[in-house]
Amino acid sequence: MEYDVSIIGLGYVGLSTGICFANRGIKVLGIDIDQKKIQKIRKGKSPIFEKNMSILLKKVVKNGKLRVQSNYDDIFKSKIIFLAVGTPSNIDGSINLKYIKTAIKNIGLSIKKSNEYFLIVIKSTVIPNTSEKIIKDLERHSGKICGTDFGIIVNPEFLQEGKAVQDTLYPDRIIIGHSSQKDKKIIMKLYKKIYRKVPPVVYTNLNNAELIKYSTSTFLALKISYINYIARLAENIPGGDIVEIKTAMSLDKRISESFLNAGLGFGGSCFPKDIRAIKSFSKDNGINSDILKSIIEINRTQPLRVITMVKKKLGNVQKKNISILGLSFKPGTDDMRDAVSIIIIKKLVALKAKIKVYDPIAIDNAKRIFGNSIQYSKNPVECIKNTDCCILVTEWSEFKNLKPKDFVKQMNRPLLIDGRRLYEKSIFKNYLEYNAIGLS
Ligand SMILES: NC(=O)c1ccc[n+]([C@@H]2O[C@H](COP(=O)([O-])OP(=O)(O)OC[C@H]3O[C@@H](n4cnc5c(N)ncnc54)[C@H](O)[C@@H]3O)[C@@H](O)[C@H]2O)c1
Structure with a gap:
């Protein structure tokens, strides 16, 4: 295969992941619909500010470990496809899956051309039951069958902006939501190459993995609001x-x-x-x-x-x-x-x-x-x-x-x-x- 992995969406999560993987010797194809971002990355310039990111980016663009493009033509040239597009809110607060849907359609049309087994790894934060919908969409667009022709992993991201490179290379834990042993083996084979010391891994099903991300974010936000509530009391004594x-x-x-x-x-x-x-x-x-x-x-x-x-x-x-x-x-x-x-x-x-x-x-x-x-x-x-x-x-x-x-x-x-x-x-x-x- 021409690439070891491809990463769709080169924002804070996708770009950090791509650069860190490429620095560990993995051949990465990065895809983003934002042409300006692609031009910048090709010149070795980071579109976002993160400590150490520019140096690492220059290195992997120069040695060819990271290549980027704005179309999905070459997606089928990697067997592992990471999804890291944004998942913003709708006006009513519910999750907006428009970027995920477009990406899945394009992945489906691209992998249609190949007889390989593909693994789609969802890094984007998605609400429980989303991976089930993604599977149906992918089957429809690719004409392939989940479990036979492709697999899905939910692998939520916990990096913090400002520490993205550090958090990507040395995460506290890895969550692997999966529905087959085969998929679990494929992703762990990759992660053993990337992490010098593999952090604790939690294996679970797709829905639990989705909820683990939300329960973590919400709990951290709860701590902040709680201490701010106590701060209000402190101001008044x-x-x-x-x-x-x-x-x-x-x-x-x-x-x-x-x-x-x-x-x-x-x-x-x-x-x-x-x-x-x-x-x-x-x-x-x-x-x-x-x-x-x-x-x-x-x-x-x-x-x-x-x-x-x-x-x-x-x-x-x-x-x-x-x-x-x-x-x-x-x-x-x-x-x-x-x-x-x-x-x-x-x-x-x-x-x-x-x-x-x-x-x-x-x-x-x-x-x-x-x-x-x-x-x-x-x-x-x-x-x-x-x-x-x-x-x-x-x-x-x-x-x-x-x-x-x-x-x-x-x-x-x-x-x-x-x-x-x-x-x-x-x-x-x-x-x-x-x-x-x-x-x-
Ligand atoms: N930023 C964080 O600190 C952080 C941490 C953990 C998890 N997450 C989650 O990771 C996901 C990505 O977050 P982010 O902050 O990196 O988002 P971002 O907005 O910085 O980047 C998303 C990128 O995806 C691109 N994109 C959109 N649609 C596309 C498509 N169809 N094909 C290819 N590229 C497309 C956009 O152009 C953009 O560059 C979200 O679900 C977010 O909740 C973010």
């Missing part, structure tokens, strides 16, 4: 401080410290849409999902708390200069999909405040969202200069370099709202007006 409460909670071996930082809530391309999808799935199955409603509601109102804090301090914010540090939905990525910065900035712009922003890498994406309604700065110091209030929205580590004296020297009024508890309150409180989430 004398001397309350969520950092101390969280530190104490984390010492309990039953509670892991990860995803337990109070802040402005979660954003990004996964948690919000995954919760919407599982909520809609619960409804279809007659299962009460009030628990999800609470996660969503806390998260919806959490960014607005900084607006309340700003108003409390500045009164009317019209014509007030406000600086925003950090725009991406989390540090380490340029991804602004569903970022809380968007909610905060739009609200402040509507209140006619003058906004200046800085982010280490998300400025280009921010320009596409805000245009010239706000000002863009080249560094954090320029951003806070002459402003009446600064809101820290994304906890990039470079913001740690800002010391109390920088805020005092640069700002009109040294008023800092720490939305992510990045700064040490005991030091900052001595020098400036330091307000923070979860601090009374």
Whole structure:
């Protein structure tokens, strides 16, 4: 076979997977309908920002281990086909499978030309029962039979943006949803070549594998909303401080410290849409999902708390200069999909405040969202200069370099709202007006 695997959809998941596999010596064919993305990748340039991605990408494009194209003509030249296209929400919150359906149709038409046994590996996040629908569609488009001519694996992805390469090469666990021993053997033969030390593998059926992904995302989002709820309580008790409460909670071996930082809530391309999808799935199955409603509601109102804090301090914010540090939905990525910065900035712009922003890498994406309604700065110091209030929205580590004296020297009024508890309150409180989430 000309390729060992092909990967359909070269976004955060597909591109990370393709580059990491190719770096382990696997011959990868990448397919994406976005021509611009394909052109960029061919030139060895990464269309997304991820640590170490550019170096690895250049290497595998140069040595030919990764080849990319925008059509499906050569799909049948690899026996293992990974599906990593997006699975966004419909208006009612349910999962939108339009990209999956188009991809499956194209795979079907391509594998029709060959008598090989193909394995389709679903990396995209899909709601339970989706793989059953995919099988029917694939049978219809290819004229082939599942179990005889092709197999399906549900292998959900858990990488975190900002750590995509690391997470792809060293996952905590691998979930293999399968319906035949043959398929299980094929995928594990590949994974033994890729992972120097194969992480724990959970074998299960297709539906459980689909639900494992949602139960994991939802649980992590639940932890975030829960600690933000406790942060609200802490703000209302004398001397309350969520950092101390969280530190104490984390010492309990039953509670892991990860995803337990109070802040402005979660954003990004996964948690919000995954919760919407599982909520809609619960409804279809007659299962009460009030628990999800609470996660969503806390998260919806959490960014607005900084607006309340700003108003409390500045009164009317019209014509007030406000600086925003950090725009991406989390540090380490340029991804602004569903970022809380968007909610905060739009609200402040509507209140006619003058906004200046800085982010280490998300400025280009921010320009596409805000245009010239706000000002863009080249560094954090320029951003806070002459402003009446600064809101820290994304906890990039470079913001740690800002010391109390920088805020005092640069700002009109040294008023800092720490939305992510990045700064040490005991030091900052001595020098400036330091307000923070979860601090009374
Ligand atoms: N981003 C994450 O951190 C992450 C983590 C775990 C799981 N996931 C899941 O993985 C899937 C992909 O997520 P992503 O963030 O990489 O998405 P993305 O939007 O970054 O990338 C999807 C890519 O698929 C391409 N595409 C769409 N339709 C296509 C088609 N018919 N043929 C070929 N290419 C097509 C798009 O052009 C795009 O480049 C989603 O289901 C998501 O929920 C994402």
